[in-house]
Amino acid sequence: MSEDVDNGPVIALDAxxxxxxxxxxxxxxxxxxxxxxxxxxxxxxxxxLSAELAKLSYPTNLIDVVHASEVIEMEESPALAAxxxxxxxxxxxxxxxxxxxxxxxxxxxNTGAVMAGATMYLKRIRGILRPTLAALLPLSGxxxxxxxxxxxxxxxxxxxxxxxxxxSAYMQKVWKIERPKVALLNIGxxxxxxxxxxxxxxxxxxxxxxxxxxxxxxxxxxxxKADVIVTDGFTGNVVVKTMEGMAEFITGEMRKAxxxxxxxxxxxxxxxxxxxxxxKTLDYREYGxxxxxxxNGLVFIGHGRSDALAILSSLRVAREAVQAGMLDxxxxxxxxxxxx
Numbered sequence: 001m002s003e004d005v006d007n008g009p010v011i012a013l014d015a016x017x018x019x020x021x022x023x024x025x026x027x028x029x030x031x032x033x034x035x036x037x038x039x040x041x042x043x044x045x046x047x048x049l050s051a052e053l054a055k056l057s058y059p060t061n062l063i064d065v066v067h068a069s070e071v072i073e074m075e076e077s078p079a080l081a082a083x084x085x086x087x088x089x090x091x092x093x094x095x096x097x098x099x100x101x102x103x104x105x106x107x108x109x110n111t112g113a114v115m116a117g118a119t120m121y122l123k124r125i126r127g128i129l130r131p132t133l134a135a136l137l138p139l140s141g142x143x144x145x146x147x148x149x150x151x152x153x154x155x156x157x158x159x160x161x162x163x164x165x166x167x168s169a170y171m172q173k174v175w176k177i178e179r180p181k182v183a184l185l186n187i188g189x190x191x192x193x194x195x196x197x198x199x200x201x202x203x204x205x206x207x208x209x210x211x212x213x214x215x216x217x218x219x220x221x222x223x224x225k226a227d228v229i230v231t232d233g234f235t236g237n238v239v240v241k242t243m244e245g246m247a248e249f250i251t252g253e254m255r256k257a258x259x260x261x262x263x264x265x266x267x268x269x270x271x272x273x274x275x276x277x278x279x280k281t282l283d284y285r286e287y288g289x290x291x292x293x294x295x296n297g298l299v300f301i302g303h304g305r306s307d308a309l310a311i312l313s314s315l316r317v318a319r320e321a322v323q324a325g326m327l328d329x330x331x332x333x334x335x336x337x338x339x340x
Contacts, residue, residue: 008039009103009322011315012096015044016071016089017109019304022052025108028311030058038315041066041102043093068092074304078112082120090114094121097297104298104318106289108306114299115151115292122297125331130155131294132163133233133301134170135240142224143175146185147293148233149240155232157200160184164210165333166293167228173324174291174317179211183226185235186215197232205230288313291321298327 013029015022022044030053032038039062042049046067053063070088072081082091090109094117096102107114111133119131134147147163148155164182171180184201186194191202193215205212216225221239231239258265288310289302298321302314321327 009319010039010041011318012041012043012093012102012105014089014093014107014109015042015049017107018306020307022048024307025311026052028308029063030056031308032312032315033062034058036316038319041096043068043089072110072113074110078110079116082113082117090117094118098122103322106300106314106318108302108304111301114301118292118295118299122295124294125296128294129162130159131292133292134167134290136290144224144227144229145171146229146236148236150233150237152233155197157204160201160230161204164205164228164230166330168210169329169333170291170326171227173326173329174321177227180227181213182210182228183213183216185229185231189215288317298322
C-alpha cells in the first residue's frame, strides 16, 4: 500500500496482537476504514486475516493485508522475540514505518516486544535519551497522560524532563491542549519533598519552558490537576496497575450491591443512563492506544484486551498524530548534543 495524500496516511496495524486477535482487531480495522475512512495496512498471517475480512463489510480499497508468518506471544521474552522473529506481525509492522510504507504503527500485542522492536528497528530520535511509554487517563472529565509506565524503571532527572517535553508535544498536537499543565508525581507537594530523582527533576522542570505546575501526590492523579504527569517507569507502572485493579474491584462491588436486592436493581435501571454516560467517559476504549514517545517513527501500544472499538480509537489517534506533525514536534525538542 502506498501513501496517497488525498486519502490520508496509512496506519500499520498488528492484527495478531491482543487477547482477542485477530477477530476483534480486524473488525476494528474494518470499522475504522468504513466509518472514518482510515487507510490500514493489516499485518499478520494472510490466510487468517483474509478469512476474517471476508466476514465483514468495509471499503476494500482502504485495507491491504501485509503478510507476516510469525506471531510474538504475550509470554515471550520481548527483546529476544523482537530480534529472532523478524517475520512477526510486530517487526513487519514496524519495518513498514521504517521504510515509509506506513506513517504509524498500532499494536495491542506484547508491549515489551513492541518497545524493544521500535528501539531496535526504528531507533531513537536523535537527542532523545530514552523512549518512554505513556498511559492515557480519562478521569475527572478530562484526559491526562501519565509517563513513564514501564519502559524505564531506573531514570535520571534528564530523562524525566524529556518525557515531559515529549508528552507536552503529544498533548498539544493530538489532543489540542494549549500549554499543557505538567506535574511531577511525588510524595508531597513541597519542592523539597521526595528522592534525589524527584528533587533533581523538579529543578529541571522549573527552569524549563514547560507549563510546570509543581508536584502532585498519588491521590491527585485521577483529579485532573495536570495534563501531563511525569514519573519513573517503576512508579508509573505500579500506579496504572493499581488504578486498573481498583476500578475493576469497585465496578464488581457495585454490580454485586445492585443485584443483591430487587429494589436496588430497579434503582439501577433508573440510573442506568447516568451510569452509562460515566462509563463512556471513563472507558479507555474511547481514547485508543498510548504513544511510545522518542522512537524515530510513530508507535502506539494498546491494551491487551482491546476490542474493535479500542482499535478504531487507536487508529483514529494514530492518524491524528500523523496529520498533526507530532513526530516533527518531538524532533524539535530533542537536543542533539545529548545523544548517548
